[in-house]
Amino acid sequence: MNILVMQAAERALELDPGLSTPWAVMGIIASNNEDYISTMANLDRAIQLDPTNTTNYLWRGIAYSELGFQAESIADYKHCLEIDPAYANCKRHLSLDYMIVNENELALSLIEQLAKYGFPVLDFQSQFLQRLISLDHRLAATLILLSHFDYDLTFPVSAVLDAMEFPERDHSRGLQELLNWIEKSGSTSALFSTQFASFKAYHLLGPVPSQTRWVWLRENTGFRNSDYFAPMMRKIGAAAYWREHGFPPNCRRLDGEDFECD
Secondary structure: OHHHHHHHHHHHHHHOOOOOHHHHHHHHHHHHOOOHHHHHHHHHHHHHHOOOOHHHHHHHHHHHHHOOOHHHHHHHHHHHHHHOOOOHHHHHHHHHHHHHOOOHHHHHHHHHHHHHOOOOHHHOOHHHHHHHHHOOOHHHHHHHHHHHOOOOOOOOHHHHHHHHHOOOOOOHHHHHHHHHHHHHHOOOHHHHHHHHHHOOOHHHOOOOOOOOHHHHOHHHHHHHOOOOHHHHHHHHOHHHHHHHHOOOOOEEEOOOOOEEEO
16 A cells, blocks of 8 residues: 555656645655655655645654654644644644643643544544553543444453553563453554553564654653663664654663663
8 A cells, every 4th residue: 555655646746846745645654664764854845845734744743753852743733733723633643742741731631622622532542541541540541442442342451551550560460361352353463562561561562663652651661761662763763763863852872873762
């Protein structure tokens, strides 16, 4: 599918080099292909060509967030909302990044606004359930988690949320419940990164480009300090981007190609 979309974008630029959307689309495809250097270059080009296109700012904001540059991502979402104050998806992603920088009241206020106007808040990314749990919103986290699995009551919701709420406990039994459910349902284990991280089962994490914003939550400091964090960042292409364009505020270069993040 990505190949066909890329070909369509390239063809569109052949017909009209001044279009911005094809550049933005190629930027998203590049992130899925573990190439954030091309992602950011293409999204920058898209915004240069059309600085009024809100979706371009949204997509670049998401990419910045995945790379750990929350100040830049928040600025892009705000710019998006300056152009179109009603753009719900920009508010949604702004709320997520507010959680990453621990502006929880601002995040929850935006979520309440979205719910008030009928935006599907249960579609809130499950990557951020850890923060809802830490804010004593377990019921909301339960509903969100269930919604991601079509309200399948056999999914081990309690085991997953207990691992998030009580990280100091032994959750090996709950982890096995999750693994059993994944095997029985035929699901792809790579899509359960946040759940595995909550169980501190870092060896089970499958790096999925464009689904890594959860690593920047303060609740995942343990993962960032583990031996599994740097290989994931290399795998998805974030480390290559950092080496060329600079590291995010809580990361730093070490000797050679090594780095560390707080």
